[in-house]
Amino acid sequence: MSKKNDKLEALDLNAYYGDFHALKGINIVMEEKAVTAFIGPSGCGKSTFLRTFNRMNDYIDGFRVDGQILLDGRDIYQKDVRVDELRKEVGMVFQKPNPFPKSIFENVVYGLKIQGIKKKSVLEEAAEQSLRHAALWEEVKDKLDKSALALSGGQQQRLCIARALAISPSVLLMDEPASALDPISTAKIEELIYDLKNDYTIVIVTHNMQQAGRVSDHTAFFYMGELVEYNKTKTMFTSPKEERTQNYITGRFG
Numbered sequence: 001m002s003k004k005n006d007k008l009e010a011l012d013l014n015a016y017y018g019d020f021h022a023l024k025g026i027n028i029v030m031e032e033k034a035v036t037a038f039i040g041p042s043g044c045g046k047s048t049f050l051r052t053f054n055r056m057n058d059y060i061d062g063f064r065v066d067g068q069i070l071l072d073g074r075d076i077y078q079k080d081v082r083v084d085e086l087r088k089e090v091g092m093v094f095q096k097p098n099p100f101p102k103s104i105f106e107n108v109v110y111g112l113k114i115q116g117i118k119k120k121s122v123l124e125e126a127a128e129q130s131l132r133h134a135a136l137w138e139e140v141k142d143k144l145d146k147s148a149l150a151l152s153g154g155q156q157q158r159l160c161i162a163r164a165l166a167i168s169p170s171v172l173l174m175d176e177p178a179s180a181l182d183p184i185s186t187a188k189i190e191e192l193i194y195d196l197k198n199d200y201t202i203v204i205v206t207h208n209m210q211q212a213g214r215v216s217d218h219t220a221f222f223y224m225g226e227l228v229e230y231n232k233t234k235t236m237f238t239s240p241k242e243e244r245t246q247n248y249i250t251g252r253f254g
């Protein structure tokens, strides 16, 4: 039975790329308005698992899942679920900032325009609010009509976060959102994640264990397609239960 503040759940989830069994019997419950970090060595299935929450893997030939993924208690792999509606609810930010070759303003309001919203005042208000939420407003408010590609990498990533927030999701998936950024931009993204969890449920894949320690409330450690351990971040990093977790966080493999 789901509890009221359980936002995302996986129940006996298996995922396959053709014959390759990429995720093995995953069970996890993630709380609303908290940050959950996925850690683990390269190829252990973190991104695959992250992408099951907005069905991003549907595009990959030969990919299939069994088991369930629940968002607010509802199985998102049911036939009647509209994937475009799902993606309004579950936004995503990728490893490399990927703004469109358009103005800053057009980037932020892109999703709203696709939804058919045309009124200038509505778009302007949404743009300002999303850019403020993404801690970018002060830096760009005087150049909204300038190309997004002229921004720094860190600003571009915050712009992509603003673009994701503009369509009012309740969940934000972040796949190594700071790994292509310098330390100052990384710190800004981490601060932002910390602030955003007041309003959003955030799931972040990271290779950086210090980062997981700084930004997340809960951490899930994956190894070869299995969820080995899932706990409060503090507990996970101070007294892991499993030897494999201990070996990974102390740098013995990965």
Ligand SMILES: Nc1ncnc2c1ncn2[C@@H]1O[C@H](COP(=O)(O)OP(=O)(O)OP(=O)(O)O)[C@@H](O)[C@H]1O
Residues within 6 Å of the ligand: 017, 020, 022, 040, 041, 042, 043, 044, 045, 046, 047, 048, 049, 060
């Ligand atoms: N499109 C695909 N087709 C076939 N196999 C894939 C595909 N994407 C991922 N895999 C395989 O699934 C496994 C899990 O990959 P995934 O990208 O989820 O791992 P990860 O933990 O996110 O790795 P990394 O930290 O390197 O990004 C790997 O063995 C990978 O080779």
